[in-house]
Each structure stands twice: as structure tokens, then as C-alpha cells.
Amino acid sequence: MKLFRFLIVGFIFGIxxxxxxxxxxxxxxxxxxxxxxxxxxxxxxxxxxxxxxxxIIKRKKMNDFKGNPIMIVDKDRGFAxxxxxxxxxxxxxxxxxxxxxxxxxxxxxxxxxxxxxxIGALLGTYIYGMLKDILPH
Amino acid sequence: xxIIYGTWHWAISGLLIGLIMLLLIYFGKSFGMSSNLRxxxxxxxxxxxxxxxxxxWKEQKWSLAIVVGAILGGFVAYHFLQNxxxxxxxxxxxxxxxAMNIDAPNGKLVPDALFSIETMMTFKGFSILLLGGLxxxxxxxxxxxxxxxxxxxxxxNLQLPSxxxxxxxxxxxxxxxxxxxxxxx
Numbered sequence: 001m002k003l004f005r006f007l008i009v010g011f012i013f014g015i016x017x018x019x020x021x022x023x024x025x026x027x028x029x030x031x032x033x034x035x036x037x038x039x040x041x042x043x044x045x046x047x048x049x050x051x052x053x054x055x056i057i058k059r060k061k062m063n064d065f066k067g068n069p070i071m072i073v074d075k076d077r078g079f080a081x082x083x084x085x086x087x088x089x090x091x092x093x094x095x096x097x098x099x100x101x102x103x104x105x106x107x108x109x110x111x112x113x114x115x116x117x118x119i120g121a122l123l124g125t126y127i128y129g130m131l132k133d134i135l136p137h
Numbered sequence: 138x139x140i141i142y143g144t145w146h147w148a149i150s151g152l153l154i155g156l157i158m159l160l161l162i163y164f165g166k167s168f169g170m171s172s173n174l175r176x177x178x179x180x181x182x183x184x185x186x187x188x189x190x191x192x193x194w195k196e197q198k199w200s201l202a203i204v205v206g207a208i209l210g211g212f213v214a215y216h217f218l219q220n221x222x223x224x225x226x227x228x229x230x231x232x233x234x235x236a237m238n239i240d241a242p243n244g245k246l247v248p249d250a251l252f253s254i255e256t257m258m259t260f261k262g263f264s265i266l267l268l269g270g271l272x273x274x275x276x277x278x279x280x281x282x283x284x285x286x287x288x289x290x291x292x293x294n295l296q297l298p299s300x301x302x303x304x305x306x307x308x309x310x311x312x313x314x315x316x317x318x319x320x321x322x
Contacts, residue, residue: 002199003198003199003202004202005164006164006166006199006200006202006203006206007202007203007205007206007209008206009157009160009161009164009203009206010202010203010204010205010206010207010208010209010210011206011207011209011210011213012153012157012206012210013154013157013203013206013207013210014206014207014208014209014210014211014212014213014214015210015211015213015214015218016145016150016153016154016157016210017150017154017207017210017211018210018211018214018215018218018246019141019144019145019150019214019218020144020145020147020150020151020154021144021145021223021224021246022150023211023246024223024224024242024246024247025246025247025248025251025252026224026226026230026234026242026246026247026248027224027226028310029230029234029314029318030226030227030230031310032307032310032311032313032314032315033230033233033314033315035226035227035229035230035233036226036227036230037147038147039147040147041147041148041151042147042150042151042154043151043288043289044151045147045148045150045151045152045154045155046150046151046152046154046155046158046289046293047155047288047289047292047293048151048155049151049152049154049155049156049159049293050155050158050159050289050290050292050293050294051292051293051295053155053156053158053159053162053293054159054162054293054294057159057162064162064163064164064165065163065164065165066165068165070162070163070165072162072167072294073167074294074296075281075282075287075291075296075297075298075299076281076298077297077298078298079301081279081280081281082280082281082287082298082299082301082302082305083301083302083304083305084279084280084305085275085276085277085278085279085280085281085302085305086276086280086287086301086302086303086304086305086306086308086309087276087305087306087308087309087312088272088275088276088279088280088309089272089273089276089277089279089280089283089302089305089306089309090276090305090306090307090308090309090310090311090312090313091272091276091309091310091312091313091317092268092269092270092271092272092273092274092276092309093273093284093306093309093310093313094309094310094311094312094313094314094317094318095265095268095269095272095313095317095318096251096265096266096269096270096273097247097251098273099170099171099273099277099283099284099285100170100171100173100174100273100277100283100284100285101170101207101283101284101285103270103273104170104173104204104207104208104211105207105208105210105211106211106246106247107208107211108207108208108209108210108211108212108213108215109211109212109214109215109246110212110215111246111247111252112254113251113252113253113254113256113257113266114252114266116257116263116266116267116270117266117267117269117270117273118270119267119270120266120267120268120269120270120271120272120273120274121174121270121271121273121274121277122174122177122178122181122270122274123267123270123271123274124174124270124271124272124273124274124275124276124278125171125174125175125177125178125274125275125277125278126178126183126187126190126274127271127274127275128189128274128275128278128279129175129178129183129187129189129190129278130187130189132189135279
């Protein structure tokens with residue numbers, strides 16, 4: 001049952017991203033062409049909601065559902081890995097129009113060709129793991 | 138019912154995505170989809186010869202449960218919550234796409250010019266999907282996160298590294314959409 005709540009969160013996530021059309025190649029292309037506010041609106045409202053929520057969590061020193069204090073780990077400092085890795089990711093995002101979440105969601109919508117993108121993404125993750133120590137971070 | 142079966146408004150969608158991230162924090166976890174790719178590599182045996190994949194995937198079961206849920210959510214949304222009016226993108230975008238011989242949405246989530254099985258069976262179609270996946274997998278792990286981990290979670294926590302990553306995402310995406318896609322299609 002411990003996993004069930006995460007299954008439900010994923011289920012809602014899948015429905016929201018499909019109905020928001022954030023899984024759509026067309027919406028991502030339209031976003032990068034600056035021809036619609038739709039995706040920008042989604043991302044900005046999601047961040048605004050998150051910022052407000054996290055500020056409340058931090059200021060009220062809220063606990064998680066088990067009663068443990070909520071700790072949100074800061075990202076490691078750096079520049080190169082975020083910029084270079086980000087550009088690689090963006091090139092892929094712009095090409096096949098999906099990020100890791102939508103890859104899985106689109107499998108559920110019956111777009112089977114996305115399986116090839118998933119295989120590519122697993123290979124890409126593997127290649128990073130093998131090259132990690134020689135890449136600038 | 139239009140409000141459920143049609144395209145969900147960006148404000149409602151964004152609010153729900155933000156709430157999902159907060160709910161995961163409340164569950165003592167953090168929101169990030171690309172780390173599942175690493176977990177899957179470990180499960181497939183990459184841990185045997187590469188320390189980066191040396192992790193206990195059983196501790197990531199909660200995240201894999203989200204993946205399974207997301208697949209089911211995509212299935213239900215696509216089969217039971219659609220009315221055929223989806224993906225009403227900008228007519229200018231449709232014209233741009235037509236100039237590259239990419240089919241208009243007409244209710245589809247993704248173009249046949251990239252994602253039909255016939256396209257996938259061609260050398261070009263196969264290469265594009267595989268290369269796109271490679272870039273996503275390599276880039277998200279290199280940057281330490283993807284849209285969910287950096288753009289949503291990291292930015293919500295006002296993390297400078299996440300802002301740098303998101304700027305990188307957009308540099309890559311803009312180069313692809315404006316400069317490379319027109320060469321490919």
C-alpha cells in the first residue's frame with residue numbers, strides 16, 4: 001500500500017499532462033516558436049504554485065505525512081554541467097518534443113514509436129554514466 | 138463537460154502540476170522523472186560495471202510506481218477523456234509545419250511525420266527518434282534533472298543551478314526548433 005499513493009500521484013500526473021497537452025510534440029514546437037502562451041502559462045503557474053507552497057512549508061516548518069521535518073535539498077553549485085547538460089537536453093526536447101515524464105505518458109496513450117525514444121533515453125543515461133568522470137561539471 | 142474533455146486551461150494545468158510536486162514533498166520525496174532512467178539502467182545490469190549505476194533500485198520503487206501511474210493516466214486520459222478538439226495550436230504554427238511537410242494535429246497529440254510506425258521504419262525516422270532520446274537521456278543526467286526536477290522543483294525552490302539548466306534547455310530547444318528542424322524536414 002506504500003506504493004499505492006505514488007501510483008495515484010503518477011496517474012493524476014499522467015492525466016494532467018495529457019489533458020494540458022504538455023505531452024504534445026506540437027505544443028513544445030509551438031512554445032519554442034513563441035507562437036503560443038499555453039506552455040509558458042503552464043510552467044509559470046506551476047512554478048508560482050511551487051514557490052508559494054515551498055515558502056509556506058519552510059516558514060511554518062511543516063512536517064511530512066510521517067511527522068518528519070520536511071528537508072528540501074539544495075542543488076549542488078556549478079555552471080558547466082547545468083548549462084552544457086541543459087543544452088543537450090533542450091536539443092532532444094525540441095527534436096522529439098517530450099521530456100522524460102511525457103515519454104512514459106505517451107506510451108500509455110498508445111504512441112508506440114515513443115518506445116524508441118525511451119530506448120534512446122536509457123542509452124543516453126548509460127553513456128553519461130560511462131563518461132561522467134571525464135566530462136566537465 | 139467541455140472543461141474536462143477539452144484542452145485543460147494552462148492556469149488549471151499549471152496549478153495541478155505545482156500541487157503534485159508539493160504533494161510529493163509532503164510524502165517525503167522529490168519530484169523528478171529522469172532519475173527513473175538511471176534506476177532502469179541499474180535494473181538492467183549497468184551497476185555491474187559502472188559505479189554511477191551502483192544504487193539500490195528497490196529504494197526507488199516509489200518513483201517507478203509514479204511511472205506506472207503516469208502510463209495508466211496517459212491511457213485513461215487518451216481513451217476516456219477526449220472529445221476530438223485537442224491540440225488546437227496556432228494556425229501560424231500549422232503553416233510553418235506544412236512548409237516542412239509535417240502534418241497538422243487534427244486532434245492528434247504527435248505528428249505522423251515523426252511518430253507513425255511507418256516513419257519509425259525509415260532510416261531517417263528511426264534515427265531522429267533514437268537521437269532525440271539519446272539527447273534527452275544524456276542531457277538530463279548531465280544536468281542532474283529534466284523539466285520536472287529543474288524547471289518545476291528546482292525553480293520552485295529558487296535554485297540558481299536550476300535556472301541555469303532551464304536557460305540551457307531553452308537554448309537547446311530554440312536552436313533545434315529554429316535552426317535544425319528546418320534542415321531535417
